[in-house]
Amino acid sequence: MKTSIAKESVVEGEIPSNSLRVFSQKVLMLLAFIGGIYILSLLNSILIILFLSGFLTILFSSFLDSMNKKNIPDWLGIIFIFLGVLLFFFIVLFAIIPIFVQQITLLFSYISSSFNTLETLYKWGGIDALWFPSFLKSYIGNVDFGTLFEWIQSNVSSFSGVATSLSTNLLRGSSSLISTLSGGIFQLIMIGIFTFFMSLERHSIKKFLYQVFPKNISIYLLSREDSFLRVLGAWLKGQLILSFSIFALTLLWLWALRFFGIQIDSIFTLALIAGLMEFIPYIGPFLALLPALAIVAGMGLIPIVSILVLYIFIQQAENNILVPLVMSKALDLSPFFILLMMTIMASLFGIMGILLAIPFTAILQIVVRDALAWKNGEEKWDNEPKNTKKIQK
Secondary structure, rough: HHHHHHHHHHHHHHHHHHHHHHHHHHHHHHHHHHHHHHHHHHHHHHHHHHHHHHHHHHHHHHHHHHHHOOOOHHHHHHHHHEEEHHHHHHHHHHHHHHHHHHHHHHHHHHHHHHHHHHHHHHHHHHHHHHOOHHHHHHHHOOHHHHHHHHHHHHHOOOOHHHHHHHHHHHHHHHHHHHHHHHHHHHHHHHHHHHHHHHHHHHHHHHHHHHOOOOOHHHHHHHHHHHHHHHHHHHHHHHHHHHHHHHHHHEEEEEEHHHHHHHOOOOOEEEEHHHHHHHOOOHHHHHHHHHHHHHOOOOOOOOHHHHHHHHHHHHHHHHHHHHHHHHOOOOOOOOHHHHHHHHHEEEEEEEEHEEEEEEEEHHHEEEEEEEEHHOOOOOOOOOOOOOOHHHHHH
């Protein structure tokens, strides 16, 4: 009896020490988790560079593998990709910048002429000639619009004055502007460098990751590797075809309008913008419409209607013919899910995140479907697949 009481007292005495040990372990785990989050926040830019570089490496893998079959080494294939991207970038840069400079110049000219007209009307008929509503005249009756119009016109019509004002504002925030631009350029350069070397070492990196990941995850990724690459290849190929098709349709339509007496300037640039905006899902066509409307805004009603009909026709042709024909069912994605991922990736990765939202969503959808199937017992990833030899590459 005494022995049992002694044992119970010993056990009761051990309970506080065990509870203290468990509590200490939980506190240490919490502190380690908080420390890990803090370290990740400090390494945020590096992680973004690594993530985007890795995703681009996966995206280019199919092309590089096809180049390898033609006895073209990886380094030469990557150089081809980079040269193509740089060439495309310079074409876009030199095609789009002139049209924006032209539109800004026309905007200043239009504002200057508009205020000149208002000033003439004010000198001729006073405030009654400015078409202000009657309820506003009592509030603005004491304003000297003559002096105001002269000041606005002198500042707007003189481009040097505007340039001086803009330069002053830029100089005030030059440090933040320069740091932002240099940071963005640095990230782009680092993404290019990391993508280059990760593409060269993609087989070694893949082998290392398969060895580091838990066995079940490695088996699953190995089983789905071909599916991931097939989806990414289908997206890239389909997106290029869609962009070129929209570019060709827009260019052909704008060129055909000239036979009806509608002369629209910069048709190549407008068609190029329309093709580029295809990489931005759903809102891209709307963004492509804005510069076209800005150009034809002062040309009358018929050019505006022609542009609207053009973009509505292209949008319908894209949704009902091109997308089902080109993309088929390879990327059967929910529009809501795509817009949600666009918002998330834009906040994390900026413009690059918007461009890569669809392929990332396609891969994520495969993973989610497989996870639900595994949860319901429809799929099992416990056994190694037949293509385990890929790890040895």
